[in-house]
Structure formats: structure tokens, C-alpha cells
Amino acid sequence: MAIEGSSSETREKRIRLGMVGGGSGAFIGAVHRMAARLDDHFELVAGALSSTPEKAKASGAELGLDPSRSYSDFKEMAIREAKLKNGIEAVAIVTPNHVHYEAAKEFLKRGIHVICDKPLTSTLSDAKKLKKLADESDALFVLTHNYTGYPMVRQARAMVANGDIGAVRLVQMEYPQDWLTENIEQSGQKQAAWRTDPSKSGAGGSTGDIGTHVYNLGAFVSGLELEELAADLDSFVKGRALDDNAHVMMRFKERDGERAKGLLWCSQVAPGHENGLMVRVYGTKGGLEWTQKDPNYLWYTPFGEPKRLITRAGAGSGPSAARVSRIPSGHPEGYLEGFANIYTEAARAIYARRKGEAVDPAVIYPTIDDGMKGMVFVDACVQSSKRNGAWVKV
Secondary structure, three states, X not given: OHHHOOHHHHOOOOEEEEEEOOOOOOHHHHHHHHHHHHOOOEEEEEXXXXXXXXXXXXXXHHOOOOHHHEOOOHHHHHHHHHHOOOOOOEEEEOOXXXXXXXXXXXXXXXXXXXXXXXXXXXOHHHHHHHHHHHHHOOOOEXXXXXXXXOHHHHHHHHHHHOOOOOOEEEEEEEEEOOOOOOOHHHHOOHHHHHHXXXXXXXXXXXXXXXXXXXXXXXXHHHOOOEEEEEEXXXXXXXXXXXOOEEEEEEEEOOEOOEOOEEEEEEEOOOOOOOOOOEEEEEEOOEEEEEEOOOOOEEEEEEXXXXXXXXXXXXXOOOHHHHOOOOOOOOOOOOHHHHHHHHHHHHHHHHHHHHHOOOOOOOOOOOOHHHHHHHHHHHXXXXXXXXXXXXXXXX
16 A cells, blocks of 8 residues: 555554544544544544533543543643643644634644644634744644545646646636535534634635635646636625635736636535536646546546546556555545545654654645635635725735
């Protein structure tokens, strides 16, 4: 299994992991725990799994945590775990957006590595403060833009970097969903309630929740830096406080003699789309297309030639895909495996820190800087839309 890495890596003691948020019934908390366990690099030993003491205690017991290390407050957890001989080495923060800054701050300033769900924070001002803390801390900061963990996304990135499609001209990004087509936040649906609440989610609705994901994916594959954008945001559902649909035009910084353009659509009111994540990149010599519904396939079209299908662990794929693949070609890998790749890359970086060594350049994970770019993207979208789609520098 390519993901196992070197024999020395597999002999490393598991990383002692804590978790903030993600208690009973929390979807993303369970996903993080599965991703952390998949390659056996982490062991969950502590948690502040809910802001409600009773639920935090019950959730800790459900996961088999030592009662003395099941906390109702993340600050108490950070203080105590930092003093323990076998305290946590890393913490996963899987709360609603408005908690990210305060929680991450407490662990970073005590030298505990942070693995945080996206977007980075709920406000740009908090994001700036968090970046300063992360830059000053000895601890690693990993942001779980998990779609960058797919093997064929890594393959596409490598092909663009290698010049296989020439200089990039166009990047098309889509992420439509349909789960917020009706006003389900008013029915008490927990995920919908906080994601449509500006005090918890921040200034962006669909832009912050899924727009940041697909924007990050387009930038990751293309290697481009955004220069300015023009956005048209809508709240189609009556009474909804945040956007549920966005159309965004982008202009990227010049590279390789081309000034590429981008087009991003994210929506949570598009019936028929459960999770339609897609990215297309077109250059002077060809194009690439990847969709999450068929994550093990990458379409490559050299200009003037027939389309070619590149498969994970099959003909045409290279070392960038192979190092994050687990099973033989013809067997599908999907969402959880891609998510686990981010945790395993984080583990490799933490192992290097344990030994006082430099992190292998092949290790790739989203950082605090990727989180800042996402927050700047959301802020620019909101500002542009308020100005009737005017171009905004980022």
C-alpha cells in the first residue's frame, strides 16, 4: 500500500489526538474520526465534544474516552492536556465556523498541532489573527480541504505543473447541491440552522460552506493565484440570511505569459445535485476534467487528439497519485479515503517534527495560507455582490 510510506514511518507511535466538537449525531466529527483511523496514525485520547456538559460527557463515554479526559470546555482541555506527560499532540477542530478561532488559539499557543475544518474562521478579522498565531507557533496548522486528497486530483495538479496542458487559460469550478432548496433551517435541522446563521457561519452561506472548497480545488490543481473577482450572490429561499447560490467570475495573476480566467458556480438550491463537485482546467496544449462522482478517473485531452482516460493506479497515472492510493486498480477509492489522505499527510509532518527533521517536500496538505485565501475569497464575493457584481481586488 503506497499510503503506508516507509517502514520507519509505520513504526512510529500513534499520534495522540484530541477533538473539539463532533459529539453524538455530528456528521463531520464522525468523518474526521474515520479519516484519522484509516491509516492507523492517530489515537483519539481526549475531547471537548460538545459545549453542553451532559452531551460532552455522554459523547466521550460513547467513544470510550477516559472520563478524566472528556471535557466540556476546549480551553480547559488545552490547558490540562498541555501539562500531561502523555497529553495530546494534535487536536481536530470540527465545530461550527464561529468557534474555530478561539479553539485553535488555545491549542496553538500551547504548541499543540491543529487540524481544523474549513472555512478557517467565520470572519476575515479572526482569520488574520489566527494566521498571526499560527505563523508564530511551533505547531503545525492543517486545514481539511479534503478534496485535495483524492489521488486523481493530485495527478491533475502534477500534470499542470509538468506543462502537460501548456499555460493555463481557463479554470471552471462547480459545486452544486440541493439540500437547502427548501427552508429546512426553520424546521430545526441542526446542520442547516447553523450554516444559514451569520453569527455562526460568517458572511458567506454557500460561498463559505462549499464555494471555498471548489475555489481551493481549482487553485490547487491549476497552481494559479487569484487577482480579482466579480460575484453575484443570491438567497433564493425567502427569509434566508445568507447566500444559497453564487456565480463568480475570476481573473488570475499572469503566469507563463497567460492571464487565466475562472468561472465558479456553487449552489445549495440546485435540485438533482447531491454533491456535484467538478473542476476543469484548460491550457494552450490541452485540458483536464475531474468530477467527484467518478473520483478514480481523470479525463485528459491533448489539443487535436482524442480524449484519454487516466485511472487511479492504472495506465497513465504517476507517482503523485500512487503515493496516496491504497488498493489495486479497478477497486474504487472515495470520499473517506481522500479525507484520510489529509490526515496521513498531517501525520507525516508531525512525525518529522517529533524527530526535529524537515518535512518531506512530497507531503502536501492545506495550510493556514490556504485558509486565508478562502476567507479573502468569501469577503471579496460578498463585497462584489453588494456592489452589483463589481470587480473586487483580492
